[in-house]
Amino acid sequence: MAVDRIVKLNIGGTLFETTSMTLLSCPDSFFGSLLSGRLPTTVDDRGALFIDSQSSFNIINRNMYKSGACVCVGSGEYFPPILHYLRTRQIVVPSQMSHDAVLQEAKFYSLDQMVEELKTLSQEEEPKSKSYRHNLVFLW
Numbered sequence: 001m002a003v004d005r006i007v008k009l010n011i012g013g014t015l016f017e018t019t020s021m022t023l024l025s026c027p028d029s030f031f032g033s034l035l036s037g038r039l040p041t042t043v044d045d046r047g048a049l050f051i052d053s054q055s056s057f058n059i060i061n062r063n064m065y066k067s068g069a070c071v072c073v074g075s076g077e078y079f080p081p082i083l084h085y086l087r088t089r090q091i092v093v094p095s096q097m098s099h100d101a102v103l104q105e106a107k108f109y110s111l112d113q114m115v116e117e118l119k120t121l122s123q124e125e126e127p128k129s130k131s132y133r134h135n136l137v138f139l140w
Contacts, residue, residue, distance in 0.1 A: 007035070008048035014076020015048055022086050030109040031086075078105045085114050091121065099125075 004021040023031035033039045034049065042050040081093050081102045091114065093102050099122055106114040 008046065009079075010044045010046070010048040010050045011076040011079045012052055014079065015046065016076070016079060016083060018083060018086075022083070025086050026111055026113070029111050033110075075101075075105065078102050082106060082109060082111065082114075085111065091117055 004019050007018055007020050007023060009016045009018070020035055023035060026032065030039075034041065034051075044050045078097065078101045081091065081097070082105055084090065084092050085106075093099055099118065103115065103118045103122070106118060
């Protein structure tokens with residue numbers, strides 16, 4: 001049986017603590033590679049694994065950076081929905097948070113199932129927002 005341990009993560013300057021079992025709940029993700037030692041790690045002065053878009057981009061060469069545009073990933077701002085998903089397999093994105101930014105974070109962390117679920121949710125919400133805007137035009 002694997003030993004569950006507390007893991008500190010410094011995600012773009014924001015400190016998070018969770019367990020190794022939570023991070024390994026998606027073993028084919030970035031976190032599975034990180035905790036297995038397949039990825040080089042940097043530890044900050046608090047003993048937290050440092051994850052930042054600039055350092056991690058060189059380690060993980062994914063096709064998520066289209067046309068050379070830099071998408072903000074490895075951001076502590078968008079990590080809470082990622083961590084919640086790892087713990088519960090439920091997607092919760094606060095209304096004030098960019099759905100697309102969370103999607104990019106999920107891609108960055110190679111959370112393929114979460115990516116697919118976020119895409120499905122976006123497609124379901126898109127017609128509603130378009131029809132709502134369309135109705136607003138007629139109300140004016």
